[in-house]
Amino acid sequence: MIETMLTRSSVRVAIMAVLLGIACFLTYYCHAVLGTGVVFTHLFYIPIILGALWWKRKGLLVAVFLAAVLMLSHVFVRPDVAPYNDLYRSCMFLVVSAVTAMLSEQLAKKEQALRHARDYTRHLLESSPDFHIALDENGVIMGVNEAFEELTGKSRKDMIGASIYDYLPKDPAEKAVVEIFENEVVRDIELTIKTPGKEDSICNLTGTVFSTLEGGPGVYVTGRDISERKKAEADLRNYLQQLEQANLRLQEMDQLKSTFLASMSHELRTPLNSIIGFTGVILMGIAGDINEEQRKQLAMVKSSADHLLSLINDILDISKIEAGKVELSLEEFELVDVAGEVVGSLSPGAGEKGLEVLTEIPEGITLFSDRRRIKQVLMNLVSNAVKFTDQGYVRVAARVSEDDNLEVRVIDTGVGIKNEDMDRIFQPFQQVGPSLTKRCEGTGLGLHLTEKLAGLLKADILAKSEYGKGSEFTFIVPLRYEEQD
DSSP states (O other): OOOHHHHHHHHHHHHHHHHHHHHHHHHHHHIIIIIIIIOGGGGGGGHHHHHHHGGGGGHHHHHHHHHHHHHHHHHHOTTTTTTHHHHOOOOOHHHHHHHHHHHHHHHHHHHHHHHHHHHHHHHHHHHHHSEEEETTTTEEEEEEEEEHHOOOOTHHHHHTSSBGGGOOOOHHHHHHHHHHHHHHEEEEEEEEEOOOTOOOEEEEEEEEEOTTTTTTTTEEEEEEOHHHHHHHHHHHHHHHHHHHHHHHHHHHHHHHHHHHHHHHHHHHHHHHHHHHHHHHHHHHHTTTOOOOOHHHHHHHHHEEEHHHHHHHHHHHHHHHHHHHHOOEEEEEEEEEHHHHHHHHHHHHHHHHTTOOEEEEEHHHOOEEEEEEHHHHHHHHHHHHHHHHHHSSSOOOOOEEETTTTEEEEEEOOOOOOOOGGGGGGGSTOOOOOHHHHHSSOOOOOOOHHHHHHHHHOOEEEEEETTTEEEEEEEEEEBBBOOOOO
């Protein structure tokens, strides 16, 4: 390339030397030989314009040289003739050279900008993961980028001049080209591109109409291989179908489970109620006198039956909630009344353990909700506190928050819960801590049912605990239950 530039520069210098020699000869010949006062200077503009085109501003030296030659020749050869014409011509040399140099520089800048834009565009096209194809109106390939070479396994040298229909299915491809010419821009065309040696590729194409260098219409096509995406979409659809079928089976199994538990709970409650009722009658002495040992054994029977009935009721409630068959009975009631009933029923058991049950329930807190379910939640929280507290107290405190929610806190000084067990406390059939399950009866359904009931009441249950020092459960429920439309 350097040798080419040197050769070109040498040729230009040689041509310019010849032209300047001719100009000098014409000047001398007209002034000295012919004795005219006017030199035929039209040929002077050839080296002037060429110098400005070749060397830009440096080309002004050619015009200055010719102007000097013309004026010096006039001064020394024809001093008797006024130099106005030659002076005018000299000025014209400089003006033409300056204008030509300026236009040449502007043209060079535009050519350089065009080259940069062309190189930038070529770089973008070649580095793009999408393929690009330029076609004439007959579907002949005018140009492609590297991505299309990789896709087809062919070189652009082999493809340029070939028909695009050698790589695309002819009928849909012709239809797509016609549609592009009719609409100028068409997107999301899906065609299969033939790829020898491997599976054909499914591609998503976009086509636009453009004008070729010859002025005729052409089609510019961009696209990308979406075979992997199509395969992934098909796999995802199959997976979603399988997942939906599995979900339906799980729902059916869950429904069967709930139905079975509800049915069995009803079947078990009937004999249990009879056992509890008849045991109570015997303990009351209505059926006759009994001795202390009999009373002790019957009390154990009644206690076990009560515990089993409570478990069955919890299972039945959970089954109803999961089946969506629980209907709330909404009414207005005072919180202090419900809390009093809960504390009153649990105080005897707490007293037997030497615990103090404290209440901080302000008067005048009125709720519009399901009284029975609110009581059930509080009963579960307070009974759990009593169950897992051996000494100290259980405190029930309530307040109304700024956003019109009731916050009831149940605080105990019991064994507490380890941090790693906090995530399991609301799971069914879970009692955290291996030592607790040995000394505290229960199935681990209480908090699970409590959380379900809270969701039913549009409420929330928060828990925090410090192992070895106690726990605090907060029940947050709206003062007024708003039914959804």
